[in-house]
Structure formats: C-alpha cells, structure tokens
Amino acid sequence: MEERQTQHSAVAVPDEVVPVAWTKQELARHPQRPYPMDYIQAIFNDFSEIHGDRNYGDDPAMACGFARFDGEEVMAIGNLKGRGTKDKVYRNFGMPYPEGYRKALRCMKIAEKFGRPIFTFIDLAGAAPGIGAEERGQAEAIARNLREMSRLRVPVIATITGEGGSGGALALAVADRVLMLENAVYSVISPEGCASIMWKDASKRVLAASAMKITSADVMSLGCADDVVREPEGGAQTDAEAAAAMLAEKLRSHLAELQVMPVDEMVRARQQKFRNIAQFYTS
Numbered sequence: 001m002e003e004r005q006t007q008h009s010a011v012a013v014p015d016e017v018v019p020v021a022w023t024k025q026e027l028a029r030h031p032q033r034p035y036p037m038d039y040i041q042a043i044f045n046d047f048s049e050i051h052g053d054r055n056y057g058d059d060p061a062m063a064c065g066f067a068r069f070d071g072e073e074v075m076a077i078g079n080l081k082g083r084g085t086k087d088k089v090y091r092n093f094g095m096p097y098p099e100g101y102r103k104a105l106r107c108m109k110i111a112e113k114f115g116r117p118i119f120t121f122i123d124l125a126g127a128a129p130g131i132g133a134e135e136r137g138q139a140e141a142i143a144r145n146l147r148e149m150s151r152l153r154v155p156v157i158a159t160i161t162g163e164g165g166s167g168g169a170l171a172l173a174v175a176d177r178v179l180m181l182e183n184a185v186y187s188v189i190s191p192e193g194c195a196s197i198m199w200k201d202a203s204k205r206v207l208a209a210s211a212m213k214i215t216s217a218d219v220m221s222l223g224c225a226d227d228v229v230r231e232p233e234g235g236a237q238t239d240a241e242a243a244a245a246m247l248a249e250k251l252r253s254h255l256a257e258l259q260v261m262p263v264d265e266m267v268r269a270r271q272q273k274f275r276n277i278a279q280f281y282t283s
Helices: 002-009 020-028 036-043 085-090 098-113 131-135 138-149 166-170 191-198 202-212 216-221 240-259 263-276
Strands: 045-050 062-069 072-079 118-124 156-165 177-181 185-187 227-229
Touching: 020 156, 020 185, 020 191, 020 202, 036 062, 036 072, 036 118, 036 156, 036 240, 045 098, 062 098, 062 240, 072 098, 098 118, 098 138, 118 166, 131 138, 138 166, 156 166, 156 240, 177 216, 177 240, 185 216, 191 202, 216 227, 227 240
Parallel strands: 072 118, 118 156, 156 177, 156 185, 177 227
Antiparallel strands: 045 062, 062 072
C-alpha cells in the first residue's frame, strides 16, 4: 500500500492545471525575457547615462540617463539585472541598494528641473537585502522616493516589464501611469516568500501565487495599474522587437494624454490615485 501511494504521489501534474498566476510568474522570470535596459535601448535614442548618488557611490544595479523619445528629451530609468553569471553578481541580480534609489531620485529631480518627462522600467524581485543595505538606509531611501515621486511636476510613466517586487519596485512606480506587460507580475512579496510565511512551506508557491492576485489582470482590477501592454504570443522573449514596439506605442499614447494636463491637476490626480489604491468597502 505504501509503495502504491508513493508512486501515485510522484505522478506529474498536467500543465493545463497549473494556475495562470504561476504560469505568469514563470514567464516574468524567463531568462531570455527582455530586461529594462533592453526596452530603453529599443525605444529611446541617445541614452546618456548619469552615475552616482552624490552621497555614497554608484549602484551598478540601477541605470539612469537622459534620452530621446520621438525626438523629445526625456529621463529613462531602469534596474539592471545582468545576463551572464559574473554580470548578474556585479548587478546584484537587479536588486538596487539605497544608493541606486538615491541616484534614481537625483536624476528625477534633474528631469523635473528641466521639465523632462520621466520613464521608469522595473524588473526586480525586491530591493537589496542585507546588512550593508540596511546600514546605508534602504528603508529611508525607498520612503523618500515614494514621497518625492508623488510630488514631481513632470509626467511620470512606470512600466513593470517582468517582476515588480515589493517596495523595491514601488520606489520607482509612484507614477501618473503604471503600465504592466501582459505577462508581468506585481506583488508585495514573492510567491515563495508568501508560502514560507503563510504555510511554512515554500513549495506551496503555486497556491500562493494564485492567492496573491499578482497577474496584470488582477493588479488592474485592484486599481494598482493603469494599463496592460500586450505581448507577442508566448511572451516578450519570443519577439523582443515586437514587444518593444507594442510598449512604445502605449508610452506614446499615455505621454500625450499627460502632456495636455495642467501640471497642478496632474500632480493632484497622481496623489489621489495612490491614496485610493486597493480601498474596499463592505456593507
């Protein structure tokens, strides 16, 4: 009897019963999926990187710089994950340190000074953990970004291209428009982390992914995203050029809407949106 139970438990679960949320999570983590800098290079011209936070150092996990979008000068910001093993380690697997967020905010303030729209691109599991990050004020850096981004007097458009993890993602996503690629995910914690906390078992990550409502459709329904960008069939990794073209068209449309809004009205609407996110009322 024991042998039969063991054999039964080893039977593979058919792909079709895997929840959509976990399928999206795996697509968001696909190793060939375009990263933020891939989109920046495909959509913008003349990217000129700005280095350093003028406080501690230059975080290789964060890239910021002026660029041109349809001939207009803009600020483009995105985290860098790296492709090869050495590059991934150098980029800290795309998880920014406090100096990365401070560099991003410094560049946003420069963009505001010169009246340039800001585009952020996000694909990170979270902000860098660890003693060094905490010693240098990770929580303060993220909190300051949240406050200051809500006050910026230029259009801000954020795009979740892969994983949008916790405060590390939110620190770049307090924007007038938050876009998500079709197979991107946006959540307060990874499914593995959630499962470890809720069930003391990280293997329940598939169940956690479904419960957390992390897909682009779920996040839209919660009011935490403003638009979903369609991807090529099978995911952005199947045709990066087409994926970038689809995203560029959305960015163009949203920027045009924001640029005709009075600045005070735009800032007021941004702040009101984040005050109202995910409010639920029951009678």
